[in-house]
Each structure stands twice: as structure tokens, then as C-alpha cells.
Amino acid sequence: MSCLNTSTHSHPATFLLVGIPGLQEAQYWIAFSFFIMYVIAVLGNVIVLFIIYNDLSLHEPMYLFLAMLAVTDLVLSTSTLPKMLSIFWLGSREIGFHACLTQMFFVHTFLSVESGILMVMALDRYVAICCPLRHSSILSVPAIVTMGSLVLARGVLLVSPFSLLVLRLPFCQRCLISHSYCEHMAVVKLVCGDATVSVIYGLFVAFMVGGVDLFVITVSYAMILQAVLRVPCTDTRLKAFSTCTSHLCVILSLYIPGLFTFLTHRFGHNVPDYVHILAANLYLLMPPMLNPVVYGVKNKQIRERVLHIFNQKGIG
Secondary structure, three states, X not given: OOOEOOOOOOOEOEEEEOOOOOOOOOHHHHHXXXXXXXXXXXXXXXXXXXXXXXXXHHOOHHHHHHHHHHHHHHHHHHOOHHHHHHHHHHOOOEEEHHHHHHHHHHHHHHHHHHHHHHHHHHHHHHHHHHOHHHHHHXXXXXXXXXXXXXXXXXXXXXXXXXXXXXXXXXXXXXXXXXXXXOOHHHHHOOOOOOOHHHHHHHHHHHHHXXXXXXXXXXXXXXXXXXXXXXXXXXXXHHHHHHHHHHHHHHHHHHHHHHHHHHHHHHOOOXXXXXXXXXXXXXXXXXXXXXXXXXXXXXOHHHHHHHHHHHHHHHHO
């Protein structure tokens, strides 16, 4: 049965998502680990948001950025996981053309926002460690709101052309997406016309987001490392290293699978499809799961408030 929309003779009425190519028999069981990661991500980020919202003493730059990161993680994971699980468990592979473009917009926009927030969090740590006396004046609440708004606006403005460019391309009879969600390049590969503009624009966005953010993060942590090594107090150095290490774990969980996915789409023709798709799924699931765990467990204030809430419930 053709999935071509006969009213336009250009856009499919629906796409069919394969899931994990090569692992269709095993993906039913793989989905359980994805579901557990999703539950941890949702519960963890909701708890972090609840604690920061209700505790006025946590309305500081680091925690406000963490709240932004938690909202981003919730949107990012929820925009993909429910549909992904319906593919793995229910065999519901169909997704409408416009629903696919909407999912693509949310996935790439909030991946951009996630990267941007990690960048401003690195800048926050740099200012806190290297310019502690000016931290509150440089990163005031209005400045934080402005930075968050700019990060969101950058994501929306850069990613919106993805969908607009795809709308102008013919798809002929091809509608089978070898992926678990509507990823930009996976959709563009179905085009039977010239998709050069979409491919080049995708490279431009990857450089403007991943390249710029990773450069700023690298420079920030290099300067933080220099400042920390000059501190005479061993305990202060260890505390700063611990904070930076937790940040770097989250950053690597986003950028390493993201870079692998980006390069595989364009150059990794010999990489098995299931390896590529699994990495792409982890790219969306690992950071939302790790962020509340890393920041919650490593952060004394949040950890104490979580324990206080559970102790109160136990007493009640």
C-alpha cells in the first residue's frame, strides 16, 4: 500500500518508523531499559524542579540554570519516548507527515537548547570560580532570564528551517524511516529530489550549535582548571574538581553520541544501522536521565532537601 498523499503527489500522508533496524526481534526487550531511563528522567527532573521552585534559597544562578535544564530534558525525552515505546511494544509504526515534522522540530530545537544551557552553565562555573566577588552582579536574575531566552530563541530560529525546507522537497513513494524517531537526516534521506540545501543547512546548524557551544565549554573549563590549580587549599581544589567532573560527565553524554550520530549519517556507511540508531537513542535519553542524578546526588543542598521530603513522608 502506498503511503503517498495523492492530494499533493509530493508529501507522504504518513511515515513508517522502523525502530531499530536489524534488532526488530530484540527491540521489545530493549524498550524496557529505555522505559526505565525515561521514568528516571521524568521523576528526577520533576523532583529537581519541585525543590528549586519551592525553596527560595535555591533561586541562584546555578539552580535557575538547572531548572531550565530540567524543563528541557522533560520536553526532549517526552517528545520521543512515548512514540518510541509504542513502536517497540505495540508495533505502532505510523506517524503522520506533519506530526513527524513537529517531532523533528522539538527534538532538534531542544537538543540545541540543551547544548546552550550546558554552555551557559559552564560560563556560570567560570564566573563563580574565577570571579567570585562579581558573580552575583554579572549573573543577576534578569541576565539569567535573558541568557535562557536567547538560547531558546537560537534553537527555534536555527531549527525552524529544517521543517520548511523538507516541506518543499518531493518524497515520491518512499516513506520508511530507518530510525526510532523523526531525525532530520533520516527524513531527508527519503527525498527523491535534490536535498543539497537541507544537507548543507544541517551542517551549518551543527557547527553553529555543537561547534560553538563545545568551544566555549572547553575554553571555560580550561580557564577554570587554571584557576583551581592556583588555589592553595586542597579541600577547595577537590570540591571544584568534583563539580567540574560532574558537569563534564553530562556534557560528554550529550556530545559523544551526538558527534557519533552526526558523523555516521554522513560518513559511516560501514557502521551497522542498529549501532547508529542505538547511539542516536542514547543521545536523547542519557542526558535527561543523568542530569538529575548527577546534580541531585552531587549537590549537597538538593540532596538534603530530597532527604528531608522523604523523611517527612516517612514520619507522616
